[in-house]
Amino acid sequence: MNKxxxxxxxxxxxxxxxxxxxxxxxxxxxxxxxxxxxICAICxxxxxxxxxxxxxxxxxxxxxxxxDIGCMHKWKEQNGTSNIGMDFVRDYNDKAWIEYSKAYYxxxxxxxxxxxxxxxxxxxxxxxxxxxxxxxxxKVLTAEELNQHNWKQSKAMDNMDHMKEHTAxxxxxxxxxxxxxxxxxxx
Numbered sequence: 161m162n163k164x165x166x167x168x169x170x171x172x173x174x175x176x177x178x179x180x181x182x183x184x185x186x187x188x189x190x191x192x193x194x195x196x197x198x199i200c201a202i203c204x205x206x207x208x209x210x211x212x213x214x215x216x217x218x219x220x221x222x223x224x225x226x227x228d229i230g231c232m233h234k235w236k237e238q239n240g241t242s243n244i245g246m247d248f249v250r251d252y253n254d255k256a257w258i259e260y261s262k263a264y265y266x267x268x269x270x271x272x273x274x275x276x277x278x279x280x281x282x283x284x285x286x287x288x289x290x291x292x293x294x295x296x297x298x299k300v301l302t303a304e305e306l307n308q309h310n311w312k313q314s315k316a317m318d319n320m321d322h323m324k325e326h327t328a329x330x331x332x333x334x335x336x337x338x339x340x341x342x343x344x345x346x347x
Contacts, residue, residue: 188217188246190257193225202231203275211255211281212274216247229265230277233311249281252291256283264288265306266298269314276314279306 198207201224207213214232215225220243226232229249236244247260264282271278282288285300292298301309 186219186245190215190248191223191225198225200225200227200231202226202234203228205274208274209255211250211252214247214249214260214281216260217245218243219245221245228273228275228277229279229281230273230275230311230313233277251283251287252280253282253287258283261303263303265301265303266291267301267306267309268298270297277311278314279309 193207193209193213195206195209199205200207205227207225207227212228213225214229215223216232216235217223224232224235226235232247232249236247248257249260249263250256251258251263252266258281262283264285264287266280266282266288267278269278271280273279280288280291280298282291288300292300
């Protein structure tokens with residue numbers, strides 16, 4: 161075979177094939193949670209090393225961590241899903257990482273989660289159904305059904321947000337009053 165033909169045609173094709181094979185076979189793994197530094201990519205709260213932590217890795221290798229599955233959903237709404245290599249949730253019972261698409265979920269608005277989305281993740285349908293039977297609350301959902309879910313935070317979170325706003329307003333009013341009483345402010 162002609163050496164020139166080999167180096168100009170076959171070698172580039174071989175290299176291209178190797179690149180395609182390595183890119184297609186990319187695997188993603190969940191990273192450990194480091195409570196000292198991990199902050200939710202959406203709400204900026206600390207990500208605890210608990211059953212509520214979730215994460216996703218983009219195809220270019222960037223990992224985003226979340227303190228609640230609802231925050232991960234919000235990230236997907238804002239950034240789309242076409243660049244996600246893999247997304248992970250944790251099993252409620254043993255905290256093992258599970259691929260989002262393979263997990264089962266239990267939703268009930270009364271379930272307390274960090275950002276009040278009321279969704280728990282389970283590694284299998286049997287575990288999710290057992291939780292519902294034991295607690296007497298909740299609906300079991302697949303990942304596909306969860307994608308169609310109405311992602312509203314519970315009323316408890318709405319009330320907390322209202323209380324924060326009210327407290328902030330009181331602080332502003334008190335600060336304004338203190339300035340007025342001390343002779344500060346505009347004249």
